[in-house]
Amino acid sequence: MATAVQPVEPTNxxxxxxxxxxxxxxxxxxxxxxxxxxxxxFFFWIGxxxxxxxxxxxxxxxxxxxxxxxxxxxxxxHGVTMVFFFLIPSVPAVLGNxxxxxxxxxxxxxxxxxxxxxxxxxxxxxxLWLYTIVNGGVDTGWTFYTPLSTAFSNTxxxxxxxSVFIAGFSSIFTGLNxxxxxxxxxxxxxxxxxxxxxLWANYAAAVIMxxxxxxxxxxxxxxxxxxxxxxxxxxxxxGGDPLLFQHLFWFYSxxxxxxxxxxxxxxxxxxxxxxxxxxxFGYNLVALASIAIAVLGFLVWAHHMFxxxxxxxxxxxxxxxxxxxxxxxxxxxxxxxxxMYKGSIRxxxxxxxxxxxxGLFTIGGLTGLFLACLGVDVHVHDTYxxxxxxxxxxxxxxxxxxxxxxxxxxPKISGKLYPExxxxxxxxxxxxxxxxxxxxxxVLGYMGMPRRYQSYPPEFQVLNVLSTAGASILAVGYVLPMxxxxxxxxxxxxxxxxxWNAAGLEWKTASPPPTFNFDVTPVVNWEAYNYDELxxxxxxxxxx
Amino acid sequence: xxxxxxxxxxxxxxxxxxxILTGTTVGVAYLNLGAFSVVVVIxxxxxxxxxxxxxxxxxxxxxxITKVVIIAGILWLLIMLLLSLTxxxxxxxxxxx
Amino acid sequence: xxxxxxxxxxxxxxxADMDQQRETASFGMWIFLVTELMxxxxxxxxxxxxxxxxxxxxxxxxRHMNINLGALNTAVLICSSLTMxxxxxxxxxxxxxxxxxxxxxxxxxxxxxxxxxxxxxxxHWVAREVPGPAxxxxxxxxxxxxxxxxxxxxxxxxxxxxxxxxxxxxxxxMMNAWRGLYNSEYYNPIEIGGxxxxxxxxxxxxxxxxxxxxxxxxx
Numbered sequence: 001m002a003t004a005v006q007p008v009e010p011t012n013x014x015x016x017x018x019x020x021x022x023x024x025x026x027x028x029x030x031x032x033x034x035x036x037x038x039x040x041x042f043f044f045w046i047g048x049x050x051x052x053x054x055x056x057x058x059x060x061x062x063x064x065x066x067x068x069x070x071x072x073x074x075x076x077x078h079g080v081t082m083v084f085f086f087l088i089p090s091v092p093a094v095l096g097n098x099x100x101x102x103x104x105x106x107x108x109x110x111x112x113x114x115x116x117x118x119x120x121x122x123x124x125x126x127x128l129w130l131y132t133i134v135n136g137g138v139d140t141g142w143t144f145y146t147p148l149s150t151a152f153s154n155t156x157x158x159x160x161x162x163s164v165f166i167a168g169f170s171s172i173f174t175g176l177n178x179x180x181x182x183x184x185x186x187x188x189x190x191x192x193x194x195x196x197x198x199l200w201a202n203y204a205a206a207v208i209m210x211x212x213x214x215x216x217x218x219x220x221x222x223x224x225x226x227x228x229x230x231x232x233x234x235x236x237x238x239g240g241d242p243l244l245f246q247h248l249f250w251f252y253s254x255x256x257x258x259x260x261x262x263x264x265x266x267x268x269x270x271x272x273x274x275x276x277x278x279x280x281f282g283y284n285l286v287a288l289a290s291i292a293i294a295v296l297g298f299l300v301w302a303h304h305m306f307x308x309x310x311x312x313x314x315x316x317x318x319x320x321x322x323x324x325x326x327x328x329x330x331x332x333x334x335x336x337x338x339x340m341y342k343g344s345i346r347x348x349x350x351x352x353x354x355x356x357x358x359g360l361f362t363i364g365g366l367t368g369l370f371l372a373c374l375g376v377d378v379h380v381h382d383t384y385x386x387x388x389x390x391x392x393x394x395x396x397x398x399x400x401x402x403x404x405x406x407x408x409x410x411p412k413i414s415g416k417l418y419p420e421x422x423x424x425x426x427x428x429x430x431x432x433x434x435x436x437x438x439x440x441x442x443v444l445g446y447m448g449m450p451r452r453y454q455s456y457p458p459e460f461q462v463l464n465v466l467s468t469a470g471a472s473i474l475a476v477g478y479v480l481p482m483x484x485x486x487x488x489x490x491x492x493x494x495x496x497x498x499x500w501n502a503a504g505l506e507w508k509t510a511s512p513p514p515t516f517n518f519d520v521t522p523v524v525n526w527e528a529y530n531y532d533e534l535x536x537x538x539x540x541x542x543x544x
Numbered sequence: 545x546x547x548x549x550x551x552x553x554x555x556x557x558x559x560x561x562x563x564i565l566t567g568t569t570v571g572v573a574y575l576n577l578g579a580f581s582v583v584v585v586i587x588x589x590x591x592x593x594x595x596x597x598x599x600x601x602x603x604x605x606x607x608x609i610t611k612v613v614i615i616a617g618i619l620w621l622l623i624m625l626l627l628s629l630t631x632x633x634x635x636x637x638x639x640x641x
Numbered sequence: 642x643x644x645x646x647x648x649x650x651x652x653x654x655x656x657a658d659m660d661q662q663r664e665t666a667s668f669g670m671w672i673f674l675v676t677e678l679m680x681x682x683x684x685x686x687x688x689x690x691x692x693x694x695x696x697x698x699x700x701x702x703x704r705h706m707n708i709n710l711g712a713l714n715t716a717v718l719i720c721s722s723l724t725m726x727x728x729x730x731x732x733x734x735x736x737x738x739x740x741x742x743x744x745x746x747x748x749x750x751x752x753x754x755x756x757x758x759x760x761x762x763x764x765h766w767v768a769r770e771v772p773g774p775a776x777x778x779x780x781x782x783x784x785x786x787x788x789x790x791x792x793x794x795x796x797x798x799x800x801x802x803x804x805x806x807x808x809x810x811x812x813x814x815m816m817n818a819w820r821g822l823y824n825s826e827y828y829n830p831i832e833i834g835g836x837x838x839x840x841x842x843x844x845x846x847x848x849x850x851x852x853x854x855x856x857x858x859x860x
Contacts, residue, residue: 107655180672184668211676214678214683217680218684219683222795231772241690
């Protein structure tokens, strides 16, 4: 036996080149995904900080922690940061950028330089937003409603609106890249119906990004122009209609929630299939449901405006359409459940997050149906019921999907295994903390506590205290992964190419992958989710 | 290359058609057509856009996916315009209850 | 061979061949144009809503547009689209000098368009038709006519910004064409540049009648 030779570390995308320039000028989609990971994590903590301030204020009925104007700024900055600088990029820019080329067997996205540009645009937008925060922030709510934003607010609306405007282009370029890549760069044999559902979901989200974001961009541009140069399009003193702003704003911002949730649903499909060791039930329907959500999602926006002054007839139309958009989401939930039926379930951390997603997204989605009902909405609009509804979907749904995805693909991204026991513990903190935070808010809203108010009647205090307590526990659940993911980079076990024995092209290459993903372009001649193949008992030779 | 090269003659014919249509649309603005003038304007602008798209942008030789993309874009614009109008157009309607 | 050496030099590593690269680039430009359609679309919605709500105000505002300069500009853009397609055609047929000339004329026509627009904007400024504190309009509904002018400046301003970017792009293509970069094997950049240019032309094809031609029937 020869003396042990120090193994040479294979070249992968992380160690292919060193130095800050090699990262800041990279066109490798995997490195760009990591740049995004760092940036959006930073903004997650900023948004979380503002959330903590909100919850601290709401511990007591009186508005005693800060002035009312300050409170307005705090919830605005929480909303803008979380929506535009965390949720919208999260799965697409981190997991999507990393996985889309790997999953289709390509060497990179269609436009690698535009991918890098999209990150720089995001960073520029983020810097302008930070500048806005540091200089006193915005107090209009993340919705920038006119005429408050155009005429009456005394805060930095222009820089705030412009930072979101710029961030929108980052999103548009990501979406454009995904659509073109999935159409044009699939490996030989990778037909549309062999695509992992993660790609269908990201494709649908990309279509929304491309069609919707430009409308938000032009709307915020008009707000900035109106405020700066007094060219009134939304100004009631000139006969402008504040509702026009709301139509334009929600035309994007409603589909935006589907930009946020669809990629998360894609993650869930991958996790549920892997940890049930089964092909997703009703693959075609789940794929079509993603497209249906993208299309129908564009037809319902005025349900945010039921009590704003739109005509009753328009309200009826949008209410009916809003009921329809629930159907494809429900199809997905049923299909994930059916996938698990008679599957071989493993409760690894990604699966815990996926199960949490399915339950909490269902609650959030069902309460959305309540809101689509005109009569109910009149009662609960602008109350904590709405806040609970969208946090169930965005945090209980989307953030859990993001966490599940990070855990599932962490071995591929870093080449290391995270510590499973700590991860399971964090998932418990997240699930318990989340429900304690937001379930009381359904009750509060139904009982009439308005949103965006820093003070409330004393009889609401108990539920608010529970909610704040829950938020602290939730925060622990988010801090722990930060610590153990970083820990795993140095001390984690080596992962190997496919620690989960999962299906998908990304698992057929090394962990971490080499810079150009595959040494040889794969030729695909198997169906997606071929878990029956993967789980076949290996032939053991009888003799060596 | 898969696409044939369009002749100079075709390009200049389209160019002349566009100029003639521009003149027409200006001329129509001086006539009294009431509400119908909007229809004329839209029809002429649509024809001009189609000429530019099909011949100058060579959409007639483009792959099917390009045509799907264009139609989707126009469709989404129409969704935004028409569905918003359901609000503004029906505000004055009585409740009829 | 010379042509295919140039082509091989341009093939990016993540593409299998030049055909895939070319089709991908064109497809990408079309998707981008759809985003531009929705970008302008928001302004068209605002226009549609306010014209629907305040038809008289819009009529009166439109009568203050310089229909001659507007029509001239429309013709200028149409001519520039012709020169743009001829530039692409010359690249496809290996006529380097003509490609450069047509691109140059395209850019000059674009600059001419902007010059005319500048004259118009100045006219409006002098006539106190620019929205803001200086706005003054004699009409039946001056408040709402100010909205018309706000939309006029927003829409034509955004269009002009796209023209400026377009002229810069055409200049870039022209310099590359002069250096002999484009030929029958590799003309895709001019082609997709042309797509952008024609799109901006199509936007003007709609802006012109909607803003300038609501009605010029003299009462």
